[in-house]
Amino acid sequence: MSDDLLGRHRSVLPDWLALYYEEPIEITHGEGRHVWDSDGNRYLDFFGGILTTMTAHALPEVTKAVSEQAGRIVHSSTLYLNRQMVELAERIAQLSGIPNARVFFTTSGTEANDTALLLATAHRRSNTVLAMRNSYHGRSFSSVGVTGNRGWSPTSLSPLQTHYVHGGVRTRGPFAALDDYDFVAACVDDLKDVLGHTRPPAALIAEPIQGVGGFTSPPDGLYAAFREVLHERGVLWISDEVQTGWGRTGEHFWGWQAHGRSGPPDMLTFAKGIGNGMSIGGVVARAEIMNCLDANSISTFGGTQITMAAGLANLTYLLEHDLQGNARRVGGMLIERLRAAAAQVPAVREVRGRGLMIGIELTRPGTDEADPAAASAVLEAARAGGLLIGKGGGHDTSALRIAPPLSLNVAEAEEGAAILERALRSTL
Known part of the structure; x- marks a missing residue:
């Protein structure tokens, strides 16, 4: 961001207007299940603008x-x-x-x-x-x-x-x-x-x-x-x-x-x-x-x-295009894939959800104590690996939120799960 967009953001917008990442990104365009930032980096989008890009980015029928x-x-x-x-x-x-x-x-x-x-x-x-x-x-x-x-x-x-x-x-x-x-x-x-x-x-x-x-x-x-x-x-x-x-x-x-x-x-x-x-x-x-x-x-x-x-x-x-059916099929596969990966990570308390609405709750290993720092670290590692996810939770924001566009295909689900598994293993 050569024009210091972050600095300009902070000078005119409220302090409570949250931004993801230690180095926030500007998303400039998208296509299908992917978006690009202003530095040209490509990401698989597993959050869809907070569950809002429901079908796909730049869907021709909608545009x-x-x-x-x-x-x-x-x-x-x-x-x-x-x-x-x-x-x-x-x-x-x-x-x-x-x-x-x-x-x-x-x-x-x-x-x-x-x-x-x-x-x-x-x-x-x-x-x-x-x-x-x-x-x-x-x-x-x-x-x-x-x-x-x-x-x-x-x-x-x-x-x-x-x-x-x-x-x-x-x-x-x-x-x-x-x-x-x-x-x-x-x-x-x-x-x-x-x-x-x-x-x-x-x-x-x-x-x-x-x-x-x-x-x-x-x-x-x-x-x-x-x-x-x-x-x-x-x-x-x-x-x-x-x-x-x-x-x-x-x-x-x-x-x-x-x-x-x-x-x-x-x-x-x-x-x-x-x-x-x-x-x-x-x-x-x-x-x-x-x-x-x-x-x-x-x-x-x-x-x-x-x-x-x-x-x-x-x-x-x-x-x-029966995107509800696609959410059931691909989402079911993705949940099972993430549960298998999480089973090897003691900090994962639970993988939950249904369809393409999946949460991964993180705690300090061996306890039920929320670990928001761990959630932030995984969020950063996932972005570095080319995956955008969200976070939330009622116990100090310690849950990762996964909600890609409903047109997500099996190959993209596997790609995102692999990136997230690496992010979990490398940070927790």
């Missing part, structure tokens, strides 16, 4: 749709009919599984969760909300107020009264030693106990797999069991699908479907992958919930023509 739409009109706001927005909403409503669904588009996952919380509290006339420990739902004032991860909660002030319940992390906490059946039962008992001590809540908001929390998840069926308890009391269930949606988990199109015996959630939120890099988020809700607001509301940039054109092209490509 063509964006270019053609930009030549017609880029934006008009929600005050005018928008064919692209209606068409994408129709497809998402049908795919959501929510009956009589309505869709509202936003520009980010944070804004989507903020909207869902507004709808829930207005519909239920309550500002009490249930959330999961170790959760992350965004950086707005309300979404920080339901984030159960200390590292991403810059303030304790909130417009909401939030109560946190157990269940989002299977292998830590007071119920970790229980088998799956007893774990779910204990979490349900905890939920009932919390409900017995609070004003009637508006909703439970939960990620089926916790993203920033390190790709942790409960046993399948936990949220179905929660839903049965909540439904009796009229409490809504919001499934935060910002990271788990669109087939990334391989086995299901939405994360909530792993907990689906009691039916779909009352609301789901989405963002990230649907735009393949374009700024799209949104909420799907039953009509009586979506339509409960009694004041004017619009979205200046939510659902603008150019982002909707990208979303339509991206979703079409994903469905026509």
Whole structure:
């Protein structure tokens, strides 16, 4: 970076705007599952701009749709009919599984969760909300107020009264030693106990797999069991699908479907992958919930023509090429390959995940003590080897996060696993 881009970044942007790597890189272009930095280095991308480049970098179908739409009109706001927005909403409503669904588009996952919380509290006339420990739902004032991860909660002030319940992390906490059946039962008992001590809540908001929390998840069926308890009391269930949606988990199109015996959630939120890099988020809700607001509301940039054109092209490509099936097949192979490699590294506590959403938790060998320095060292070593990954976790950011574009092929999965194995062995 001959023009000292890092120095310029630090002089005009917030100190809390994090950058990866001791020597941060500028990514200038990408193609398929690879990106290049400003020094000409090529990387296999296993993080996709934080799970956002869902199909591929520079996917021709998406770039063509964006270019053609930009030549017609880029934006008009929600005050005018928008064919692209209606068409994408129709497809998402049908795919959501929510009956009589309505869709509202936003520009980010944070804004989507903020909207869902507004709808829930207005519909239920309550500002009490249930959330999961170790959760992350965004950086707005309300979404920080339901984030159960200390590292991403810059303030304790909130417009909401939030109560946190157990269940989002299977292998830590007071119920970790229980088998799956007893774990779910204990979490349900905890939920009932919390409900017995609070004003009637508006909703439970939960990620089926916790993203920033390190790709942790409960046993399948936990949220179905929660839903049965909540439904009796009229409490809504919001499934935060910002990271788990669109087939990334391989086995299901939405994360909530792993907990689906009691039916779909009352609301789901989405963002990230649907735009393949374009700024799209949104909420799907039953009509009586979506339509409960009694004041004017619009979205200046939510659902603008150019982002909707990208979303339509991206979703079409994903469905026509069965990228969910690819995530299941290639992701399953990658998880097993990483588990085999990690078995030889004492600092790896757990390899977890499903599909192309994989976490590797690192601890100090022989303990459950998180080792964020080790995670940072592996991140650096992987980049030096030509692989970009992420990190996260609720215990001092000690989990590596792996989430490549869903078009990843077997050869690329093996290449990335080999680089990561070398990075683990050389640093731990």
